[in-house]
Amino acid sequence: MTETTPLIASPELNVEGFTRQYLRELTYTQGTTLERASTNDKYLALARTVRSYLMSRWNRTVTQQYHEPARAVAYLSAEFLLGRQLDNALIASGLEEIAAEGLAGLGLSLDELRAAEVEPGLGNGGLGRLAACFIDSLATMNIPAIGYGIRYEFGIFRQTFVDGRQVEEPDNWLDNGSPWEIARPEQEVEISFGGHTETTTVDGVEKTTWVPGWSVLALPYNYMVPGYLNGRVNTLRLWSARATHAFDLKIFNYGDYAEAVRAQTFAENITKVLYPEDSTPQGKELRLQQQYFFVAASLHDFVERVLEAGFDLHDLPERVAFQLNDTHPVIAIPELMRVLVDLKGLAWDEAWAITQKCFAYTCHTLLPEALEVWPVELMSRLLPRHMEIIYRINDEFLEQVRAKFGNDEMLVRRMSIIAEYPERAVRMAYLASVGTTKINGVAELHSQLLRDKVLNDFAAFAPEKFTNVTNGVTPRRFVRLANPGLSALITEAIGDGWVTDLSRLSELEPFADDAEFRRRFREIKRGNKDRLVTLLKNRDGIDIDPDTMLDVMVKRLHEYKRQLLKVLHVVSQYDRLKSGAIDPATTVHRTFVFGAKAAPGYQMAKEIIALINHVGARVNGDPVVSQALRVAFPANYNVTVAETLVPAADLSEQISLAGKEASGTGNMKFALNGALTVGTDDGANVEIRQLVGDENFFLFGLTEPEASAIQEAGYRPSSYYEQNPDLRRVLDLIASGEFSGGDRSVFEPIVSNLLHEDRFMVLADFQSYMDAQERVDTYYRDQEAWSRSAVLNVARTGFFSSDRSMQDYLDRIWHASPVPIEG
Ligand code: OX2
Structure with missing residues (x-):
């Protein structure tokens, strides 16, 4: 690997090294002493100590990726329900015992400090937790991968009961500081909304540009996604909204300070709160803003920052697989078209071929009311250029439907991306079905029912697109960490290979007949x-x-x-x-x-x-x-x-x-x-x-x-x-x-x-x-x-390891390969 500056080594991987680093963090970052430190101080110092061990691996991963570009998976998800970070970082870095011993030497208890962490609840349930399991598995399997999502200031609400009835309270998970995120304000991206489009003809060629009405800044925060004991640390990039400086300035120049602050608040609202709906979308305008906000920022980030300068976008499908986690990020399809056609000057057909190849879509539901639909009125107002692009995608798609099935107008209406009743609206699951290379359900029965019922017309139109990938969960968090007793028993019986190859659990089978076991x-x-x-x-x-x-x-x-x-x-x-x-x-x-x-x-x-x-x-x-x-x-x-x-x-x-x-x-x-x-x-x-x-x-x-x-x-x-x-x-x-x-x-x-x-x-x-x-x-x-x-x-x-799920996605959808981290 070529490096111009040497990578700074991690603290020594032993109790002395750990303790020294811990006291350093407590002193220099928390600005306190062992005697004076609050539990939160002690927790934060611990988190930063563990983080410091992963930091050089993170740098190495990013550097290697830059020098040896390989096909990457970009997982686009409105939710990542991460759970606590410290425990996972401890096992991924092999520090669990060292930390326990080092802390004990200082009279501190690891278990007590662990309990001080507030989990980032940036998801509702299964869908968000699945995304978190998947990025864990990708890192552990050495796949170059990046997660893209939203840094909600308030995650899923805190539930309390009053007289047995649910009362919701805000989840202010950031209150005590979040040692696991690193802000990269210099990599902010401007995201626009509203306005109108203008079409001009230059040398006989029509060119459309979007003249937006307003914009906000997307600020990235990076989170480490450490692989299990393999030296790889992938990145999860969550976007947070801020007001644009230009906007501020204009208003300041008019001398309206109060208005400038209001603008700030307006912009920051976009990532203020996670919508607490699970499997039943509410169709709120702010939600569409959230979706476009994080998707546009993520595509921009990948195209302009991750890809090397001068990269030929015709080759984009060689370099990335964008996975759409349900319909929430599906606006990425017209957004990539806009980037390729309007901003990069590619011909429509070329751009469409690229777009279809880059995206794949996972559907997580069978309830018809859970399939997102956005009113045309709203879409046209918020994203006028995208609405035009969706119309064109739909026109061309319906032409193909007619060509394939004849002029069956009932069928055409059924398959149209635009619903006509009860109001004109964009069916996001249909847009996803048209604009992707693969569509998968999340268990055998579900994928079958998707083909036979929910998306049956699309399955008839393009059967080769449909596949299944049964969900999985990460054995690191949900067995190794959650169940230390069982983990030790399994390891004693069959060795520790099961942590990264869960199919090995089958070797336990004979022990079922062993009374002592x-x-x-x-x-x-x-x-x-x-x-x-x-x-x-x-x-x-x-x-x-x-x-x-x-x-x-x-x-x-x-x-x-x-x-x-x-x-x-x-x-x-x-x-x-x-x-x-x-x-x-x-x-x-x-x-x-x-x-x-x-x-x-x-x-x-x-x-x-x-x-x-x-x-x-x-x-x-x-x-x-x-x-x-x-x-x-x-x-x-x-x-x-x-x-x-x-x-x-x-x-x-x-x-x-x-x-x-x-x-x-x-x-x-x-x-x-x-x-x-x-x-x-x-x-x-x-x-x-x-x-x-x-x-x-x-x-x-x-x-x-x-x-x-x-x-x-x-x-x-x-x-x-x-x-x-x-x-x-x-x-x-x-x-x-x-x-x-x-x-x-x-x-x-x-x-x-x-x-x-x-x-x-x-x-x-x-x-x-x-x-x-x-x-x-x-x-x-x-x-x-x-x-x-x-x-x-x-x-x-x-079988239900998310490592197996990831392998299935790799084989059936993404076709990316492992890249071990050197050194
Ligand atoms: C959930 C599904 O309800 C659940 O069955 C599934 O296991 C999970 O996603 C992960 O695939 N919102 N949440 C889900 O679907 C939607 C929509």
Whole structure:
């Protein structure tokens, strides 16, 4: 590698080197002493110390990339739900033990300082966490990759409960300083909006230019994405909005100071807050501004800064694969066209060929209402040039449709990127389907349903574009870090290769039949429950009993995910214990743990949260019932909580209506940590069950074709109520005011919705779910059989590593290769 200046070496990788660097950070950066330092001071000094070890690797990665350009993956995502950074940086750099020892030498506790980190909650749930897993895997697999996203000043809201109801508070994650980001203000990019376009003819050639109305600055903040012990540190670049200097100046010259400050605020609003909607977009103007803002900044950054000067943009597809994480970044397609045609002077057809080759699109949903659509009126006002480009893309595409399928105007209307009803609007998923080389779903069933239902016309038009990549999760965070006990046991049994090759877990298979191994496995599970007991006690003041079965349902609150079905089960158990149908002394004791945030504007979801909390209070307060079951619903479920909760779980609830959950990724984390799943044939559950085997999975519920058939024939939920006395008792009990202090009106909307609409068929699956839960109880009584199944769940789910997902993307979509970092 050619370097003009030598790279500064890291501090020595030993306890002395670490301690020296730590004290340096505490003294020179935090400006304090060990005696005076606050916990936050000590944490920040620790973070910076760890960071200093990764810094030279980061520089080396960037330098090598510059000198030896290779095809890179650019992952465009409006969300990166990173979780805490320190723990991951410690294991990636091999510093965990050194740090613990060094800190102990100074009388400090690593665990205590770890706990001081506030996680950056820059995502809603699965989609954002997936992006974080993917960039971790890419770095670990030595792939040149860059993540592009938004540095929200406020991430996902902090959830609290008041009288059992959700209240949202701002997540000011930046308050205590963020040691993991590095601002690069000198690399700011100006991003424009509004205005109009002008077309002129020069030498007989039409040329359109955009005359924007206003603009803001995009400031990049870099985050390290360290590979696991491989010397590579990739970059995550998150953009933050500022007012342009020119704008300021003009107003200052008019002497209107107040107006200048207002302009500043207006600009900064763009990256102020993460929209808390998950899987159901709200169509707000600011959201489109966010999307264009980060996408335009990222394309500019890649083209003007990452690519070397003089790079021939005809070769762009050789150098980059832009992955569109759902429809949020899809405005990148017309933006790249604008850059190539308007700014770089390429002919339209050339530019279109390049654009289509550079982009690929991942769809994460099957709910029609979750596919983003932007009113033409809004798009034309905010991005007039892009609207023109979209029209032209659409015209040419529809010509091809006619050429291929004849003049079927119904079909043409169905496939048009522009919807006509209920208002003229741009269908972003269609734009993505037209402007990309590949389209993938996130689990086998989901990809199949995308082809057969949601995007069936597009699949008929270009079948070769469609592919599947089943999601995965990073084993570094969700096994190695979250479950140190299990990690040590696995390593003792099969060596430590599994951390970067999770398929190796299959070597654990024989240990399922080893009684001593199972005993140790149970001991670890029990230890993990103790850790959870401590966390819930300290964090939430919640008491749980580690000797009960831990039955966990954690995910966003959404009707399709069916937290309500879980509540019906709890209420049924409550009823049976109270009525004496089951004996609290002999039944299997369970703790039901819920974790879920509802989008602030999603009324029904918030009612369901209130119901869970009210049922929980009643159950926990009843002297008889609480002997056998308890409900715990810690507020503000997030990545940090998941890391303690997932390893402690016995039973994983994955109970969405078949055909609605695209994949799920929590389901994978639980199975990998040795929980058994009770689940429907939905999303990645299908693949989990195929891999672990029917005998190690509690399947229930309608299949997708069955559910669709019932819906088509006219689903009548009340008929289930009428025919099933157990179900009737449960719904009547909720309706009676049993869980609302006798007030029958409180949960009436929930009950009435179930009886008369029940869009996600909770009542249709009720009995099947109850039966599955009976099987769970029976099986759990046989702890040897249960732990054998649990071990087999671990041994057989190595497939769900995000490393494997990345390999699939590389093989099927990106075609990029590893580049090891030298030195
Ligand atoms: C989620 C999906 O709901 C979930 O099934 C999937 O596992 C996850 O994405 C990662 O692929 N917003 N969030 C999702 O989809 C959308 C849209």
